[in-house]
Amino acid sequence: MRGPLRRALGAWGLLCGAALAALLLAVFCASRGASVTxxxxxxxxxxxACALTGPPDASFLVAPEDAGDLVSEGEVTVLFRPGCPDCEAVMGLFPTGGARWVSTRSAAGAALAASVGASEVPAYLTRGADGSIGGVTLDAALTMAAEKKEGGLRA
Structure with a gap:
């Protein structure tokens, strides 16, 4: 009897370990903007691969009603979609920490994209002095990100 019980507990342990690993992988992928979709x-x-190479998703654990808080004055927020070739192409152009990356796959990212009318990614957003959120060109976004990284703008 000891043998079958040991095998059953061993199989149960493997199943629990696999479930825990899958859960941890799902949380890691979600923190990088990759969703079930x-x-x-x-x-x-x-x-x-998208999760390992992509930037951290700033909208991870942000409620959709707080999506506007992801865009700050003088800073660049980039709307991206994991697996998007155009998004992956521009990721290397921004200095580390120079932009806030928000996945449109997250609830908050989708709400932000809808509120500003961004139907394509990548999209570059910033908040104006009047508090409004608007889009900027890639060149302007890169300039703002470089200035932020150099300390020219507030963090």
Missing amino acids: TLLEEGPARTL
Whole structure:
């Protein structure tokens, strides 16, 4: 009797370990903007690659009603979608810490995109002195990100 019980507990431990690993992987991917939608569209390998190479998603754990708080005056917020070739192409152009990256796959990111009418990604946003959120060109976004990184703008 000891043998079958040990095998059953061993199988149960493997199952629990696999479930825990899948849960941790899902949380990590979500923190990088990859969602279940990304998994279904891109597949598991591509989703993991997006999560490993993509920037941290600033909208992770932000409520949709607080999406406007993701855009600050004098700073660049980039709306992106994991797996988007154009988004991946511009990621390397921004200095580390020079922009806030928000995935349109998250609830807050989708709400932000809808509120500003951004239907395509990547989209570059900033908040004006009057408090309004508007889009800027890639060149302007890169300039703002470089100035922020150099300390020219407030963090």
